[in-house]
Amino acid sequence: xxxxxxxxxxxxxxxxxxxxxxxxxxxxxxxxxxxxxxxxxxxxxxxxxxxxxxxxxxxxxxxxxxxxxxxxxxxxxxxxxxxxxxxxxxxxxxxxxxxxxxxxxxxxxxxxxxxxxxxxxxxxxxxxxxxxxxxxxxxxxxxxxxxxxxxxxxxxxxxxxxxxxxxxxxxxxxxxxxxxxxxxxxxxxxxxxxxxxxxxxxxxxxxxxxxxxxxxxxxxxxxxxxxxxxxxxxxxxxxxxxxxxxxxxxxxxxxxxxxxxxxxxxxxxxxxxxxxxxxxxxxxxxxxxxxxxxxxxxxxxxxxxxxxxxxxxxxxxxxxxxxxxxxxxxxxxxxxxxxxxxxxxxxxxxxxxxxxxxxxxxxxxxxxxxxxxxxxxxxxxxxxxxxxxxxxxxxxxxxxxxxxxxxxxxxxxxxxxxxxxxxxxxxxxxxxxxxxxxxxxxxxxxxxxxxxxxxxxxxxxxxxxxxxxxxxxxxxxxxxxxxxxxxxxxxxxxxxxxxxxxxxxxxxxxxxxxxxxxxxxxxxxxx
Amino acid sequence: xxxxxxxxxxxxxxxxxxxxxxxxxxxxxxxxxxxxxxxxxxxxxxxxxxxxxxxxxxxxxxxxxxxxxxxxxxxxxxxxxxxxxxxxxxxxxxxxxxxxxxxxxxxxxxxxxxxxxxxxxxxxxxxxxxxxxxxxxxxxxxxxxxxxxxxxxxxxxxxxxxxxxxxxxxxxxxxxxxxxxxxxxxxxxxxxxxxxxxxxxxx
Numbered sequence: 001x002x003x004x005x006x007x008x009x010x011x012x013x014x015x016x017x018x019x020x021x022x023x024x025x026x027x028x029x030x031x032x033x034x035x036x037x038x039x040x041x042x043x044x045x046x047x048x049x050x051x052x053x054x055x056x057x058x059x060x061x062x063x064x065x066x067x068x069x070x071x072x073x074x075x076x077x078x079x080x081x082x083x084x085x086x087x088x089x090x091x092x093x094x095x096x097x098x099x100x101x102x103x104x105x106x107x108x109x110x111x112x113x114x115x116x117x118x119x120x121x122x123x124x125x126x127x128x129x130x131x132x133x134x135x136x137x138x139x140x141x142x143x144x145x146x147x148x149x150x151x152x153x154x155x156x157x158x159x160x161x162x163x164x165x166x167x168x169x170x171x172x173x174x175x176x177x178x179x180x181x182x183x184x185x186x187x188x189x190x191x192x193x194x195x196x197x198x199x200x201x202x203x204x205x206x207x208x209x210x211x212x213x214x215x216x217x218x219x220x221x222x223x224x225x226x227x228x229x230x231x232x233x234x235x236x237x238x239x240x241x242x243x244x245x246x247x248x249x250x251x252x253x254x255x256x257x258x259x260x261x262x263x264x265x266x267x268x269x270x271x272x273x274x275x276x277x278x279x280x281x282x283x284x285x286x287x288x289x290x291x292x293x294x295x296x297x298x299x300x301x302x303x304x305x306x307x308x309x310x311x312x313x314x315x316x317x318x319x320x321x322x323x324x325x326x327x328x329x330x331x332x333x334x335x336x337x338x339x340x341x342x343x344x345x346x347x348x349x350x351x352x353x354x355x356x357x358x359x360x361x362x363x364x365x366x367x368x369x370x371x372x373x374x375x376x377x378x379x380x381x382x383x384x385x386x387x388x389x390x391x392x393x394x395x396x397x398x399x400x401x402x403x404x405x406x407x408x409x410x411x412x413x414x415x416x417x418x419x420x421x422x423x424x425x426x427x428x429x430x431x432x433x434x435x436x437x438x439x440x441x442x443x444x445x446x447x448x449x450x451x452x453x454x455x456x457x458x459x460x461x462x463x464x465x466x467x468x469x470x471x472x473x474x475x476x477x478x479x480x481x482x483x484x485x486x487x488x489x490x491x492x493x494x495x496x497x498x499x500x501x502x503x504x505x506x507x508x509x510x511x512x513x514x515x516x517x518x519x520x521x522x523x524x525x526x527x
Numbered sequence: 528x529x530x531x532x533x534x535x536x537x538x539x540x541x542x543x544x545x546x547x548x549x550x551x552x553x554x555x556x557x558x559x560x561x562x563x564x565x566x567x568x569x570x571x572x573x574x575x576x577x578x579x580x581x582x583x584x585x586x587x588x589x590x591x592x593x594x595x596x597x598x599x600x601x602x603x604x605x606x607x608x609x610x611x612x613x614x615x616x617x618x619x620x621x622x623x624x625x626x627x628x629x630x631x632x633x634x635x636x637x638x639x640x641x642x643x644x645x646x647x648x649x650x651x652x653x654x655x656x657x658x659x660x661x662x663x664x665x666x667x668x669x670x671x672x673x674x675x676x677x678x679x680x681x682x683x684x685x686x687x688x689x690x691x692x693x694x695x696x697x698x699x700x701x702x703x704x705x706x707x708x709x710x711x712x713x714x715x716x717x718x719x720x721x722x723x724x725x726x727x728x729x730x
Contacts, residue, residue, distance in 0.1 A: 062686075480620075480638060487620045487636050490591060505676055513620075513636045514589040514686045524618055525638040 031338070031345070031356060031365040033411040036391060037094040039068075040407035044099040045085050047074035049406040050397035052082075052375045053112040054159070054332070057091060057382040057393060057425040058124045058439045060115075060141045064469065064478075064519045065386040066091035066423045068393065068408060069126055073109035076399045078327060078373040080156040080199060081133035084109030086126065086143065089408065091384040091423075098143040105145055106131050110375050111200065112159035114427035117440045118171045118182040119146075122503045122515075124426070124439030127162070127173060129155045136160060136175060138184060149184040153177070157330075157376045158200030159428040162435070164443045165205065165214055165225040171441040176201030177218045179227065192221030192229050193238040197258060199330065202286050202376065204429035206243045207447055208252040209267045214445065217241050217254055222269065231269035239263075240330075242457035243431075244289040244298045245449035246272070246313050252449055255300050255457075257284040262302055262311060273315035280306035280320075282329025286376060286428070289457040290335035292318070292359040294342050298455050301346060305329035308348050308357065321362040323350040325374050327400060332378030332428075335359060335459045338390060340419035347379040347392055351402040354379060354394050354409075368411075370396045371403020381460045382425045384410055390421040390460070419463040431457045438469060440504050470516030472499050478519045479527040486513040552577040552585065554679060555695025556669050557653075563661050564704035568604070570658050571669065571697060575681060575689070576651040585689065586644040587612065587652045589682040591634035593674060594657060597667035598628035601699055605658040611648050612637035623655075630672075631657055641684045654681075661701040669697035 040049065055070040068091050073084030086107050088097040100107075107113075111129035118125045123141035130137050130148065133156045138146040153176050161174045173180040177190035195203030195218035203218035215230060216223040219238035222230045239258030246253045251267040256274075260281050263274030278284050282305025292299040292310050299318060300311040305326055310318040325331055333348040344359035354370040357363065372395070379394035391412045396405035412418065426435045433448045435441060449455040453462070470478040472485050486500045489508040494501030502512035517525055557572040573592065578585045589612070596603065606623040612635050613619035623633035633655050637644060659667075671694055673679050683689040 483636065483638065484620060487622065487634075490622070490634055491632075507676065509677065510589040510591045510634055510636050510680065510682060511677065511686065511688075514682045517588075517636065517638055518641075518686060520638070523640070524613075524643075 032414040033356070033366055033392065034414040036385065036410045036412040038407055038409045039089055039094040039096075042096060042099065044096065045072075045074070045101060048072045048085050050075065050082075050109065050399055051395035051406070051408055052110060052372060052397050052399065053377050053395065054380060054428050055393055055395060055408060056113050056115040056126070056427065057380065057384050057423070058115040059423065060088055060097065060124060062123065062515065062518065066382065066384050067097055068384060069113055069115055070395065070408065071107045071109040071111070071113065071128060075109070076397075076401075078400045080110065081108045081131060082110050083131045086113070086128055086139060088143065092386060094408065094410065100139065100143045105137065107137060108133055108155075110157050111155055112376065112428040114160040114162050114173075115439060116162040116171060116426055116435055117438075118162060118173070120170065127160045129158075136173065136180065136184060147184040149180055150186065152186070153189070153194065154200065156200035158196055158202055159376070161204045161427050161429045162441050163205035163214060163445065164441050165216070167443050169443045174203055174205055174216055176203055177216070177221070177223065179216065188227030190216070190218065190221065190223045190227055190229065192223070192232040193219030195219045195238070196240055197238065197283070199328075200376070202240050202428055204241070204243075205434070205445070206252055207445070208243055208254065210251045210447065217243060219258075220256060220265075222254070233265055233269040233271065235271065236263050236265065236274070240284070240286040242287040242289045242300070244455050244457055246298055250450070252447070255287045255289060257287050257302055260284050260304060262287070262300065262315070264315060276311055276315045276317065278302055278304035278307065278309050279317065280304050282306065282325065285330040285378075286332040286458065288333045288335055288459060289455070290344060290359070290459050291456070292335060292344055292346070294344065294360070301333050301335065303329070303331045303333055303348060303350070308333065308346070308362070310362065319362040321355070321357050321364070323348070323355070324352055325350045327351060327402075328374040328376070330376055331374050332376065332458060334378055334380050335456070336381040336390060336421070337462045338413065338418045340463050347381060347394075349377065349379050349394055350374065354392075369403060369405065370394060370409065371405045372397050373400035373402060376428065378458070380425045380430070381421060383421050383423045386423060388420045389413065389416055390418045393425075421460045421462065425460060429458070432461050436504075438504070469499070470502065470519050477521045477527065478516055478525070479522060480525040481527055483513055483516055483520070483525055486516060551580040551692045552689055553693040553695060554671060554681065554691050555693070556697030559695060559697045560700070561698075562700040562702055565661050565664060565701055566704060568658065568660050569601070569699055570656050571699070572656050573654045573671075574651055575654060577692070578648065578652065579650040584645065585683045586641060586648050587654065587681055587683065587689070588641065588644055588686065589634075589636040590654055591680045592632075592654070593672040594631040595670045595672055596629055596631070596659070596699075597665070600661070600663050600665040600667035600701055601659040602662050603631045603657065604660050606631065606633045607656040607658070608635055609653040609655065611652040611654070612644065613639045613647070633657075645684070659699060661699070664701050664703065666701070667699045669699065671696070
């Protein structure tokens with residue numbers, strides 16, 4: 001189903017409701033996050049504490065507990081590239097796993113990392129942008145150097161995405177309109193859009209036309225898996241995107257944000273609606289797609305210079321919340337139903353504060369000081385400490401003088417009642433189906449919009465219980481019962497999604513058994 | 528003891544995050560060659576050695592192995608697992624399959640932590656003792672089969688597969704039983720003593 005293009009004048013959008021309570025933070029809601037841990041100091045590179053990107057949450061060590069990977073910098077500038085170091089923290093408590101201190105392996109702290117098992121070794125690799133702002137470095141899961149790409153098109157604030165474009169079981173790396181293989185060699189460079197503006201690209205992968213072959217979505221252009229332009233809409237600018245099925249036709253539409261305007265393009269590039277202006281102006285950040293109001297239809301959240309705005313499925317403004325982001329006005333956001341009550345909340349971070357907005361109307365449910373000069377970052381929601389409860393992971397920096405907070409902060413529920421969610425968030429363009437729980441990249445990605453209750457982008461799954469991977473009997477313990485089930489099946493082929501096949505090699509082996517022994521919740525795998 | 532445990536954990540942690548040094552670890556049969564009489568039972572150990580050959584000792588945490596033999600010469604009759612991977616029935620899972628003639632399939636999976644295994648094991652670990660009976664005269668080679676995806680599949684610390692510098696085969700020579708040899712000798716001697724007379728013409 002196609003919808004007629006509709007223009008939306010900015011002055012009309014300002015007529016959309018701005019909840020009065022937003023002028024002062026409200027705490028009459030039972031919504032009461034508490035700081036579970038923070039990383040605000042280090043004995044390694046002790047001045048390098050400013051964090052300004054979306055961290056990656058993934059289990060690097062194989063212990064079943066996620067880890068948090070991000071670059072940090074000592075710089076207080078607000079540039080396109082800020083030289084920093086790659087760090088990894090234990091998601092359980094924020095203790096440091098490693099910091100890559102070799103100056104030759106310094107990274108840009110303005111580019112979000114992506115993680116995923118690109119070489120099939122059973123461990124996620126880490127992809128970061130180096131200090132040139134135009135090359136990717138791949139690190140092993142322990143921070144060891146793996147490879148560095150040749151000079152690419154400018155990355156700057158942009159971020160890589162990992163996907164298996166050719167379905168051969170070996171993932172590719174997408175950055176802007178370029179695709180690299182698992183060794184960092186360039187496979188192709190497109191000739192259309194890049195998925196961003198001068199500050200950097202945020203392209204991603206989805207089979208938007210549901211033809212069985214994934215496409216690279218890069219702003220106003222969609223490329224085939226081999227790099228040919230499938231379509232480019234010259235009437236809309238390049239920009240930041242998200243995809244979801246807005247018209248229930250089984251194919252995905254592309255939400256495009258650029259220069260303070262929001263567009264919706266059909267899966268063939270036809271303009272469905274737009275531009276819709278972001279109230280308060282600003283460039284507009286990477287969009288989030290979610291069912292904000294519980295009506296069963298996807299809405300779009302976009303942050304600008306002085307408002308966080310939510311647009312209805314048809315492009316009309318639903319609500320706006322007052323924010324402050326005069327610096328980048330390109331930040332993102334995420335959405336989560338923390339209480340599992342069917343009402344989603346929005347997590348958003350501007351120059352001064354971390355906010356939680358009520359999804360239906362933008363009322364501030366909670367906020368706390370958290371400073372940033374702002375780049376492309378946004379807070380994410382994941383079970384970062386493996387306690388089967390969702391947490392908010394956010395970052396802060398004292399760059400540009402907006403405040404004093406620096407580092408990484410993890411907030412949980414004071415009552416420990418937030419619903420479970422996945423233990424992973426691997427890249428800026430995360431959308432649940434792009435990565436398995438263990439950091440492996442699916443050879444054939446399931447369309448997010450085809451999964452019941454998904455049809456979203458840049459948010460995590462609500463209410464999923466994701467106990468330890470080896471907990472085959474789902475009794476919340478990894479014990480001898482689980483190990484025996486694996487051992488008894490040694491040498492037999494695994495079925496798709498087989499929980500006994502820990503390493504995902506298609507065969508159940510003692511390798512799977514021993515990997516699970518190392519995750520036993522009691523000594524000697526006692527039940 | 529606590530000091531050694533801490534040291535073991537530290538070393539194993541180092542193993543998990545550091546590139547695995549090349550160690551002179553080998554796997555093979557002990558004894559490598561045996562000579563047994565026809566009809567006799569024979570045992571042979573499958574042993575990993577050299578675990579402490581490098582600066583950072585390794586361990587055996589699990590294995591899944593296949594040993595090929597000549598079923599016309601010997602028959603596999605059983606597998607006994609040692610205690611190097613933990614107390615049988617409590618700390619280690621074991622399994623073997625002799626159904627395929629010419630092949631012994633045996634596996635074990637320790638439920639102990641790497642640190643516990645490091646404290647339990649030394650330079651050499653007996654994975655299992657294979658039992659055969661001698662069926663016919665001849666020689667049966669013993670060979671560890673390298674199979675996909677892991678080759679000679681023995682897991683070390685941090686579930687990394689052990690890399691063997693040498694994989695040593697073995698053999699079982701089956702010869703006539705001593706009593707058989709004695710009877711044969713007596714018979715031959717008897718034949719020899721009778722032969723000249725029997726050979727005389729006209730008698």
